[in-house]
Amino acid sequence: MKKDFGKLLSVILLSAIVVLTTYLSLVTYSKKGKEDIKMINIFGNKLLNKDIYMRFANIDQISVNDNINLNIIKKRIEEHPYIAKAEVKSDGRGNVDVRIKEKDIYAILLTKAEPFFVTSDFELLKIMEHTTYSDIPVISNFRLSEKPVPQKLYKTEDIIEAFKIIDAAKITDTDLAKRISEINLKNGGDVVLTFSGVNYPVVFGRGSESKKMIYKNVLTLIEQKLDQEKFESFKKSKH
Numbered sequence: 001m002k003k004d005f006g007k008l009l010s011v012i013l014l015s016a017i018v019v020l021t022t023y024l025s026l027v028t029y030s031k032k033g034k035e036d037i038k039m040i041n042i043f044g045n046k047l048l049n050k051d052i053y054m055r056f057a058n059i060d061q062i063s064v065n066d067n068i069n070l071n072i073i074k075k076r077i078e079e080h081p082y083i084a085k086a087e088v089k090s091d092g093r094g095n096v097d098v099r100i101k102e103k104d105i106y107a108i109l110l111t112k113a114e115p116f117f118v119t120s121d122f123e124l125l126k127i128m129e130h131t132t133y134s135d136i137p138v139i140s141n142f143r144l145s146e147k148p149v150p151q152k153l154y155k156t157e158d159i160i161e162a163f164k165i166i167d168a169a170k171i172t173d174t175d176l177a178k179r180i181s182e183i184n185l186k187n188g189g190d191v192v193l194t195f196s197g198v199n200y201p202v203v204f205g206r207g208s209e210s211k212k213m214i215y216k217n218v219l220t221l222i223e224q225k226l227d228q229e230k231f232e233s234f235k236k237s238k239h
Helices: 002-030 050-056 070-078 157-172 174-179 209-237
Strands: 039-043 083-090 095-102 105-110 115-119 124-126 138-140 180-184 191-195 202-205
Touching (some): 039 050, 070 083, 070 095, 105 157, 138 157, 157 174, 157 180, 174 180
Parallel strands (some): 105 138, 138 180
Antiparallel strands (some): 105 115, 115 124, 180 191, 191 202
16 A cells, blocks of 8 residues: 555656646746847948837837847848848847848839839839938839839849949949939930939940940049149149
């Protein structure tokens, strides 16, 4: 009888140990990656204010609570259409740094309905309220192959042509690239470029973008040199 009681007690103790171990494992697993988050800082943002990104991800100061962990923060931030990726790090004391990389905006696609950002991967993005940007060329009068849809790829012959012009300008002269304000694709005709600070458009044609950009760059340098020589000559004539 005592022997049976001893076996029963052993079984009960073993079962209790198994239940307790399982419970502790589950609690530990559920808390993995969680901490008492007190402050979230966002770095690397240019297109939107960091507070707007935080409100989108529902991680602003009012919303920070015990149910948030680093993985959730990363996932929510990367759901924003402007974000390519996010790196989330904690100092272990409740301070979390989120370093974001926004998508590479190549141009603004001007449609009859509304303008869109076009990324370097040909993805269309809706331009959101309070977005700030500069030195981004507009692509206009392109041939429509299909209706532009946000967060879809729009890689057409005309858009590729415009991208080649932008790439060639960046390779030959970054300052010249920043001054391209519009690439008018003329619905399949000769491309016309408009530069900021220049009062007249430039008929650019199609094809051989790099050679044309190098030629344009050389002409610009010559014009600048001639203007400088005229200025120097003017100064000498006054003495």
